[in-house]
Amino acid sequence: MSQSIKKMAVLTSGGDSPGMNAAIRSVVRTCAYYKIECYGVYRGYQGLIEGDFKEMNARSVKGIINKGGTILKSARSTEFRTPEGRKKAYDNLRAMGIDALVVIGGDGTFTGAIVLNKEFGFPVMGIPGTIDNDIFGTTHTLGYDTALNTVVDAIDKIRDTASSHNRLFFVEVMGRDVGHIALNAGVGAGAEEILIPEEDLGLDRLLESLERSRLSGKSSSIVVVAEGDKTGKNVFELKEYVEENLPDYDVRVSVLGHMQRGGSPSCFDRVLASRMGVTAVESILEGKTNYMVGLLNDKIELTPLENAVKGKSKIDIELLRVSDIMTT
Amino acid sequence: MSQSIKKMAVLTSGGDSPGMNAAIRSVVRTCAYYKIECYGVYRGYQGLIEGDFKEMNARSVKGIINKGGTILKSARSTEFRTPEGRKKAYDNLRAMGIDALVVIGGDGTFTGAIVLNKEFGFPVMGIPGTIDNDIFGTTHTLGYDTALNTVVDAIDKIRDTASSHNRLFFVEVMGRDVGHIALNAGVGAGAEEILIPEEDLGLDRLLESLERSRLSGKSSSIVVVAEGDKTGKNVFELKEYVEENLPDYDVRVSVLGHMQRGGSPSCFDRVLASRMGVTAVESILEGKTNYMVGLLNDKIELTPLENAVKGKSKIDIELLRVSDIMTT
Amino acid sequence: MSQSIKKMAVLTSGGDSPGMNAAIRSVVRTCAYYKIECYGVYRGYQGLIEGDFKEMNARSVKGIINKGGTILKSARSTEFRTPEGRKKAYDNLRAMGIDALVVIGGDGTFTGAIVLNKEFGFPVMGIPGTIDNDIFGTTHTLGYDTALNTVVDAIDKIRDTASSHNRLFFVEVMGRDVGHIALNAGVGAGAEEILIPEEDLGLDRLLESLERSRLSGKSSSIVVVAEGDKTGKNVFELKEYVEENLPDYDVRVSVLGHMQRGGSPSCFDRVLASRMGVTAVESILEGKTNYMVGLLNDKIELTPLENAVKGKSKIDIELLRVSDIMTT
Amino acid sequence: MSQSIKKMAVLTSGGDSPGMNAAIRSVVRTCAYYKIECYGVYRGYQGLIEGDFKEMNARSVKGIINKGGTILKSARSTEFRTPEGRKKAYDNLRAMGIDALVVIGGDGTFTGAIVLNKEFGFPVMGIPGTIDNDIFGTTHTLGYDTALNTVVDAIDKIRDTASSHNRLFFVEVMGRDVGHIALNAGVGAGAEEILIPEEDLGLDRLLESLERSRLSGKSSSIVVVAEGDKTGKNVFELKEYVEENLPDYDVRVSVLGHMQRGGSPSCFDRVLASRMGVTAVESILEGKTNYMVGLLNDKIELTPLENAVKGKSKIDIELLRVSDIMTT
Known part of the structure; x- marks a missing residue:
């Protein structure tokens, strides 16, 4: 020593x-x-x-x-x-x-x-x-592990109300330039789509996927969006974009924000x-x-x-x- | 019968x-x-x-x-x-x-x-x-009781990060035109200020109160804002207003959103x-x-x-x- | 003043x-x-x-x-x-x-x-x-309100495993000589039976009720027992008693204990x-x-x-x- | 394929x-x-x-x-x-x-x-x-990961009451013949001692350790005990043993039980x-x-x-x- x-x-x-x-x-x-x-x-x-x-x-x-x-x-x-x-x-x-x-x-x-x-x-x-x-x-x-649990817990709650109303939610999560939280919490919360900086799904494919999901009888959807996502649109713009292109959808936005940083x-x-x-x-x-x-x-x-x-x-x-x- | x-x-x-x-x-x-x-x-x-x-x-x-x-x-x-x-x-x-x-x-x-x-x-x-x-x-x-617990739990988490950084947070909670959630969750979370539709604190008094709070040595602050609040400004505008008038404050906003409606x-x-x-x-x-x-x-x-x-x-x-x- | x-x-x-x-x-x-x-x-x-x-x-x-x-x-x-x-x-x-x-x-x-x-x-x-x-x-x-939430949360968890195994659980909760916690948490957790000091259900009626419950197709059961209950048997003796008299039941006991006193x-x-x-x-x-x-x-x-x-x-x-x- | x-x-x-x-x-x-x-x-x-x-x-x-x-x-x-x-x-x-x-x-x-x-x-x-x-x-x-969180959450609650009363708690956790849950949750909960099947601490050393802990000014203690522990005594016997040998201690027991198996x-x-x-x-x-x-x-x-x-x-x-x- x-x-x-x-x-x-x-x-x-x-x-x-x-x-x-x-x-x-x-x-x-x-x-x-x-x-x-x-x-x-x-x-x-x-x-x-x-x-x-x-x-x-x-x-x-x-x-x-x-x-x-x-x-x-x-x-x-x-x-x-x-x-x-x-x-x-x-x-x-x-x-x-x-x-x-x-x-x-x-x-x-x-x-x-x-x-x-x-x-x-x-x-x-x-x-x-x-x-x-x-x-x-x-x-x-x-x-990181704690934040993942905080995020899935919040999305579970949002899912309750999303399912009750057949709504589509864009949920923005933290993660700076990387998609770790979005990807893992998205899988953990059973999100229908996950938008991360590492992969540019493209807005067209997002629309297609949502439309396919709706036609297959899915009554509600959660799209998890990493804050650093590269669609070029923030969650509020994404909401508008989807509402314009898929008028059947009732879209809501939730930005989880700083509560992701806290907790035991x-x-x-x-x-x-x-x-x-x-x-x-x-x-x-x-x-x-x-x-x-x-x-x-x-x-x-x-x-x-x-x-x-x-x-x-x-x-x-x-x-x-x-x-x-x-x-x- | x-x-x-x-x-x-x-x-x-x-x-x-x-x-x-x-x-x-x-x-x-x-x-x-x-x-x-x-x-x-x-x-x-x-x-x-x-x-x-x-x-x-x-x-x-x-x-x-x-x-x-x-x-x-x-x-x-x-x-x-x-x-x-x-x-x-x-x-x-x-x-x-x-x-x-x-x-x-x-x-x-x-x-x-x-x-x-x-x-x-x-x-x-x-x-x-x-x-x-x-x-x-x-x-x-x-x-209502469940939502109050969800809100104080979220604000407790935000408090963790607010105290660590000596920040001021505006936290918007639900409640339509009434201040029940804001008032009770605000007291429960120990918020420094609570802005509700039933009482117009006035922006001047808000600034005064925050300034007094800072001078008294409070290292962080949580202001709970009811969605139907009557300051005439939403939480994002409140943030800008405070930053302009009290430049010592590092202000953040959190809109708790639809997770307040869900949960067991x-x-x-x-x-x-x-x-x-x-x-x-x-x-x-x-x-x-x-x-x-x-x-x-x-x-x-x-x-x-x-x-x-x-x-x-x-x-x-x-x-x-x-x-x-x-x-x- | x-x-x-x-x-x-x-x-x-x-x-x-x-x-x-x-x-x-x-x-x-x-x-x-x-x-x-x-x-x-x-x-x-x-x-x-x-x-x-x-x-x-x-x-x-x-x-x-x-x-x-x-x-x-x-x-x-x-x-x-x-x-x-x-x-x-x-x-x-x-x-x-x-x-x-x-x-x-x-x-x-x-x-x-x-x-x-x-x-x-x-x-x-x-x-x-x-x-x-x-x-x-x-x-x-x-x-009291916090303890009720702690207890229903614990019983919700026990219910997960009880339903998976078609088991009967006796869950002992606190409350000294009164049945407030047992009664309210029992209703909140959807317990099949609640044994409290204020009411002596009697062991015969407990057996009858459990048997009726089993015959009606209930696959699992939770019986909440107040610590001051007056059946004359503690939860472990209750387990033995039921197992002797209703051999079809697979019985387990959980004494929630001091965690009921803590928590935010x-x-x-x-x-x-x-x-x-x-x-x-x-x-x-x-x-x-x-x-x-x-x-x-x-x-x-x-x-x-x-x-x-x-x-x-x-x-x-x-x-x-x-x-x-x-x-x- | x-x-x-x-x-x-x-x-x-x-x-x-x-x-x-x-x-x-x-x-x-x-x-x-x-x-x-x-x-x-x-x-x-x-x-x-x-x-x-x-x-x-x-x-x-x-x-x-x-x-x-x-x-x-x-x-x-x-x-x-x-x-x-x-x-x-x-x-x-x-x-x-x-x-x-x-x-x-x-x-x-x-x-x-x-x-x-x-x-x-x-x-x-x-x-x-x-x-x-x-x-x-x-x-x-x-x-396993979920159970660890359930256990530390329960011990955190027990810690609240243990610290308030300067008490010693023996907390029994699951794990069959291995000490994974006890060891990890014990470290996670900041337990003063952890008794696992893989290591026989010995009752003498447990007493010494508790006594040393008390003399150093620790006001409360949590001892996590794996269900398969090899001291030869169950948690209730451990309580009696410690009370006989260290009469200054006010000892309590908590068996966490089946709630460890459930939950989201x-x-x-x-x-x-x-x-x-x-x-x-x-x-x-x-x-x-x-x-x-x-x-x-x-x-x-x-x-x-x-x-x-x-x-x-x-x-x-x-x-x-x-x-x-x-x-x-």
């Missing part, structure tokens, strides 16, 4: 996700286990710049494993994008005697950590926390966060830094942080085929 | 709500208990016109007490607004030998039943089913539906018709259907005061 | 229930609103004896409205049953300069407050918090708690003490604390009849 | 689990997609013997993806353990012209299918459906079931039979059915270490 590491810090940055608190808890308790001092940094990189640190022990993270959001808060920091801002951040870390920094978040969070490491040689370690699952080097990001994490996300936190701290103690802790083939594996940012997370194309078969 | 009643029919109409299925089950089983034949009418008044009836027994309604939506479906019927349409509906009821009709729904549903009764003397009975709770003669409509009914809604169905059928058997079955002072009471439509459901003004005190 | 009241204290005691935190929040914030100092007392009467007080302000109760349990903790105090213990408690209240005490709990909690008042003339006010709903002077105690409170319980807390504090300020704040006919009303303890909470007998009709 | 396959059948057997309905739906719809006739067999092997078949099409499985339990029901069949019983089952399959059978269940279900195949050469395919996750050849069985499946289980059903049918069409469809390294893979039964599912030993660190 690396003798030089005596103090670590942990922060959350970017969009929050369920499981971030469980990951903070795991980092803090693993530090406690190895008698490493641990500091929480509030409001991400902005807190790093402002020196908003707080020492944490095993009791500081009591009762948070099942809470959504992040007790360390998150924020965007324009100042951290300047060399002066980053210098302040680095100076604060040094002044506190901190030897390594664990960052929990997504792409932007990791990019910040990489720059900090490049400019000052400061050791960093990343834990992927975002509901979007858009990170290379891990099959699951923290919060699923067991999967809590366990994954616990495992990732342990590996993050232990890897640093073993002298391995500038990695992201990920889940690959059900095992916790390290990926160079730079690769995590450069690589591209891919959806399971086979699942698109499953979706087609399911909506026979 | 009225000897003349041998067959009843039941339909759901208007927006569906959790508890409608439990009410259908109760009507059907109470008929079975009294050896009355019971017919389900599909798709509301439109099904009445098209003769879309199905005989139901105790087993037909098995396993539906905990399901959202309505197994009898609901639909709007423009045809029922014409005398010809209503004549067809009446003829179908007569042809089937049906002696009385139980309708489950809101204002519009009851108006339809009243007209049917006025024009043809056909005995009707109403059960209030709508999440909006906007019916006179009952403190609770079926689905709460225990309260299931029990209320069971009680209402029994009273609806037993009242008809006792010769009382053209009433709505409601809950008043925790007791099941009858209100003339006409009064239910003409009267106005009022919010609990005292609860506005409670909300103010809670957001001290 | 009473000029003499400058400081209040609040405690929770007895079995915890969802909504207690919302009530604490309401008491604390109402005090803040009226510029009254407010102290939280930890671990109920034991904390009163040990002087375990903490000053609370509006921020102290942030983020607790949706949390189960009680942040003030609860405990049994044998010492408070002695005159010496109560003297210590009183002396602590006086030493802190506290003018009135709000207690949140059930029968036992109120009895403690009454004795404190009788012996030392100390002004007290009660808020009913218990899932059992066994308090006179209120139709709903805090936590329903919107109803949160709103009720908010209303009760406001009235508790305002009543004290108006010089009214030694009352319990209750809900009667949907309005917040005061009942002398002594009556609340002496009176008896009654179940809705009519609901038993509804249950019988529903299981036709 | 195998030209000889024109008709398939599907059954569920053994303990039901969430996701079984989603798997039935997937098998039925994949058959529809490939124009294969599909029959549902009711009540598992017993229905096979009694010829309880029903033709199913894409519409037969509408609205079941989110339902717990199994619409095909499940049952134990002693008759199928006899050569005569199996002969009847085989004769029925032949008489119906069925070419292959998909069985959804656990160990016992697969053993039945293997025997059927050995004795009559009848082509079979297995899909692992059990909450226990005790099947070799798949990292996840259908229902998680998104993960719905998607997995959809994928498995497609592969089951397509593999048969490709001439591959007598396999189990499993999830390995996030991919759907086939394992010879015999290996699935003979092999042993192993818990993640590393997770025990994570649990120890988390309860520092």
Whole structure:
């Protein structure tokens, strides 16, 4: 074990996700286990710049494993994008005697950590926390599994009213530029169509499919639309388009929005966060830094942080085929 | 007991709500208990016109007490607004030998039943089913309690992300022209402000209140907005307005939408539906018709259907005061 | 408004229930609103004896409205049953300069407050918090509505497996000596039989009913049993008894246990708690003490604390009849 | 594609689990997609013997993806353990012209299918459906992920009351002879101790650990106990043992029981079931039979059915270490 590491810090940055608190808890308790001092940094990189640190022990993270959001808060920091801002951040870390920094978040969070490491040689370690699952080097990001359950639960409710009225619903879900949430939640909710950025179904084929569905006696339909979808139309425009072209349809729109980011994490996300936190701290103690802790083939594996940012997370194309078969 | 009643029919109409299925089950089983034949009418008044009836027994309604939506479906019927349409509906009821009709729904549903009764003397009975709770003669409509839980659950999730980012959220909830859902769910979710049609807070006072809240150290805020609110601005315009006037705020909008109508009914809604169905059928058997079955002072009471439509459901003004005190 | 009241204290005691935190929040914030100092007392009467007080302000109760349990903790105090213990408690209240005490709990909690008042003339006010709903002077105690939803949700899950296997389940629910939870959750979950202390169905009639149910083609059955039921047999003995007498039945038992006491409170319980807390504090300020704040006919009303303890909470007998009709 | 396959059948057997309905739906719809006739067999092997078949099409499985339990029901069949019983089952399959059978269940279900195949050469395919996750050849069985969420949700509720009263709870969870549910849900719920069959902690070490936990200031504790745990004591005996040896502890027991088997499946289980059903049918069409469809390294893979039964599912030993660190 690396003798030089005596103090670590942990922060959350970017969009929050369920499981971030469980990951903070795991980092803090693993530090406690190895008698490493641990500091929480509030409001991400902005807190790093402002020196908003707080020492944490095993009791500081009591009762948070099942809470959504992040007790360390998150924020965007324009100042951290300047060399002066980053210098302040680095100076604060040094002044506190901190030897390594664990960052929990997504792409932007990791990019910040990489720059900090490049400019000052400061050791960093990343834990992927975002509901979007858009990170290379891990099959699951923290919060993704919880968000899928939140989305299917919401669509189940919408299905109740859709079936009662023989309506067509366009349901927009999150996911930034990737279709993970739309595809998996769409299959899970039994959606009749799924529109994702990775595949341009085309508006003509959407109309054909809906018409075929109606003729086959389907009384209601759910179309799940990823926010980054490439039809060139948002859900409200899609509604108008379908109503103009398929006047028999009574169309409604639902944008699930930010509730997808919250809620108590699923067991999967809590366990994954616990495992990732342990590996993050232990890897640093073993002298391995500038990695992201990920889940690959059900095992916790390290990926160079730079690769995590450069690589591209891919959806399971086979699942698109499953979706087609399911909506026979 | 009225000897003349041998067959009843039941339909759901208007927006569906959790508890409608439990009410259908109760009507059907109470008929079975009294050896009355019971017919389900599909798709509301439109099904009445098209003769879309199905005989139901105790087993037909098995396993539906905990399901959202309505197994009898609901639909709007423009045809029922014409005398010809209503004549067809009446003829179908007569042809089937049906002696009385139980309708489950809101204002519009009851108006339809009243007209049917006025024009043809056909005995009707109403059960209030709508999440909006906007019916006179009952403190609770079926689905209202469930919708409140759905809304606070969604706002709890939004709160997770709002607190993590120190954001202000405008959350639009349903409720048509009344503020029941907004007011109760707002208090239940600990909202900082609640905008309802019954009270025009005024945009200036909203800004003042938000500014005061921010200065007092509140790190995030939830403003619940009823869909029928009278600020003259919708939630998206409110967001813009606040961002222009209070640039320190990072504002987001969430429109909860149709998921509020679905989901498994709460225990309260299931029990209320069971009680209402029994009273609806037993009242008809006792010769009382053209009433709505409601809950008043925790007791099941009858209100003339006409009064239910003409009267106005009022919010609990005292609860506005409670909300103010809670957001001290 | 009473000029003499400058400081209040609040405690929770007895079995915890969802909504207690919302009530604490309401008491604390109402005090803040009226510029009254407010102290939280930890671990109920034991904390009163040990002087375990903490000053609370509006921020102290942030983020607790949706949390189960009680942040003030609860405990049994044998010492408070002695005159010496109560003297210590009183002396602590006086030493802190506290003018009135709000207690949140059930029968036992109120009895403690009454004795404190009788012996030392100390002004007290009660808020009913218990899932059992066994308090006179209120139709709903805090936590009862939430517990009903927890129970029907659990029975819905048990129903899934019961129907898949054509099994009979005895499900034991809480409720001390009264059948409120069993009766309402039983109707809400569509239970085939409900065994409550208020009505002795008799074992013979239970067997008859189950046999009739089986012959009528019911493929599975749920019997909800109140913990205080008077058949003279507990659920495990009931299982054996039925298996001996009705060998065709495959019987299982589920004791729902303490999970019934926890969980995020329903919107109803949160709103009720908010209303009760406001009235508790305002009543004290108006010089009214030694009352319990209750809900009667949907309005917040005061009942002398002594009556609340002496009176008896009654179940809705009519609901038993509804249950019988529903299981036709 | 195998030209000889024109008709398939599907059954569920053994303990039901969430996701079984989603798997039935997937098998039925994949058959529809490939124009294969599909029959549902009711009540598992017993229905096979009694010829309880029903033709199913894409519409037969509408609205079941989110339902717990199994619409095909499940049952134990002693008759199928006899050569005569199996002969009847085989004769029925032949008489119906069925070419292959998909069985959804656990160990016992697969053993039945293997025997059927050995004795009559009848082509079979297995899909692992059990909450226990005790099947070799798949990292996840259908229902396991859902059960984990159900368990952590229940323990979260118990934690509310445990913390309020500073109590110790023994919570017994399902899992037959393996500790998957206990270990993962234990970590997910932040349990202080986890007792599983794979590791004999020893009663002395349990006492030591609890005592250490109490002295370190932990105010409440949750010990998760797998039903197949090897301490030699059941949860009620454990309670007595701890109360005798650690009299400071106020101990409670909760046996979660059959509610763990029910409920709406998680998104993960719905998607997995959809994928498995497609592969089951397509593999048969490709001439591959007598396999189990499993999830390995996030991919759907086939394992010879015999290996699935003979092999042993192993818990993640590393997770025990994570649990120890988390309860520092």
